[in-house]
Amino acid sequence: MLAKLNQLLPAVALLATTVVSQQSTCDLVQAQTKISIWNRFSIDYTREQTEYWSTASGALKPKCILTPQNADEVAAIVSILRENNETFAIKSGGHNPNNYFASVDGGPLISTKKLNEVVFDRATETVRIGPGNRWDEVSGALDGSGYTVVGGRIGNVGVGGYLLGGGLSFMSTEYGWAANQVLEYTVVLANSTIVKITPDNHPNIYTALTTGGNNYGIVTSYLVKAYPQGDVWGGSLVFTATPNITVNLLSALRDFTENYPDEKAGIIMTAERTLGTLVDLWIMFLYYNGPEPPAGLFDRFINAGASINTCKTQSMHSLLSGNNWAVVKGSVYTIGTETIALPPAGPSGTEGDAVMQSVYDLWVEVSNKVKLVPGLIASIAFQPMPKMLTRVAKTHAGGDMLDLDDSIDRMIVELDYSFLFNSDYPKVDAIMRETYTGIRNVADNATAAGLMPQGYLPLFQNDCFYPQDYYGRLRPEKKALAQKVRAELDPQGLWRDRTGGFKIDL
Structure with missing residues (x-):
């Protein structure tokens, strides 16, 4: 395969006959190319390091930040990297909070900021x-x-x-x-x-x-x-997380996902706990691809007692920009996930709701263990993945690695913990693992009891915590x-061994 690829376009290699081992990638890029480079303590370098969602990622200090403007410049950087053994990272928006996935300490950081067409x-x-x-x-x-x-x-x-x-x-x-x-x-x-x-x-x-x-x-x-x-309808609902509101929202979410009423509708339901001040909220994001949703579509959520409702007709750009209020900045940030089968309503109509409540209760119980961590905010997001989604995904040419079937409805559970001090990372790391493992156990027990269907449950990579086995769940x-494609395209292990991300077993 590599031979064929090499015939498509000539390899773009830096015209340097010798790479001096003592010189870093940063030194060589600066000496031998015209690629823009930001060095430590410069204004651009400092600003770029503040654009991570997690301050722990920003605290890692690359030797320099390379900012290529086109594919040829990226290829020139890769040509230099191939001749040394430096660890490096590639950064897009800095959303992924897993340290070393889009951040690096000591090696070069390749920022895609100028690849912005x-x-x-x-x-x-x-x-x-x-x-x-x-x-x-x-x-x-x-x-x-x-x-x-x-x-x-x-x-x-x-x-x-x-x-x-x-x-x-x-x-x-x-x-x-x-x-x-x-x-x-x-x-x-x-x-x-x-x-x-x-x-x-x-x-x-x-x-x-x-x-x-x-x-x-x-x-x-x-x-x-x-x-x-054209215009869309959407915004946020904010609720105080009283026991009654929690029961009603979880029931409405479960029912909406199982009986997904309209493919143009989108929802995310999140619970937020600022444990230091004991503030418990539900925040719900609603969307409809049209200027107004059909009558009754979101009534169970809208009528559940929201204290704030920002939903309105607006442009897609206005909606997405408006949702930026949800970005937590200035904290160490971690993210993890689990995928569960959606529990059906059950013979009496309440069994499925009870399972959803059990997932929520597990999250509350585990997150309470870090309530004294300064600045701790715990979040759980329920993201519906109904059969409707998997059916339309299968219609696209080429397929995808997740390869979901439509035998069951699913729910992607996103878990977030943010906190002030990096010294608390080991404690929160353990709690994150306990949270997604506990949710998996709740789901397994419900399946064994006949309350949830069995099915293929891969992880959603965008929300995975660094130790989670994305490829092992495919x-x-x-x-x-x-494995085959990786071996053909990267036989020397450049991406496998020297930059972060979820790796494929040999």
């Missing part, structure tokens, strides 16, 4: 998007065009990591994963070759890239499908495909 082609209904964008920048570029793309639900999230991890969108029940919309990846491989990957010219590589992470190269642009769209044939 957003080029809309109305004739082909496509948009070429650079990984250095955030989703509110993409929606802003398309604002007023009458078109949108399937992307993030919070505008501040970066494009690059989101698309490589799959991308759950408000529009996913209508169109599938955000990654399903990618028609072409432009990728710099470990041998510095620049290739364009489509489902037709390299189907295995295309599938491996689609919800498959960063094991294969650096994506410098995505060509994605655009869809006609179907065996998909994991084997990932």
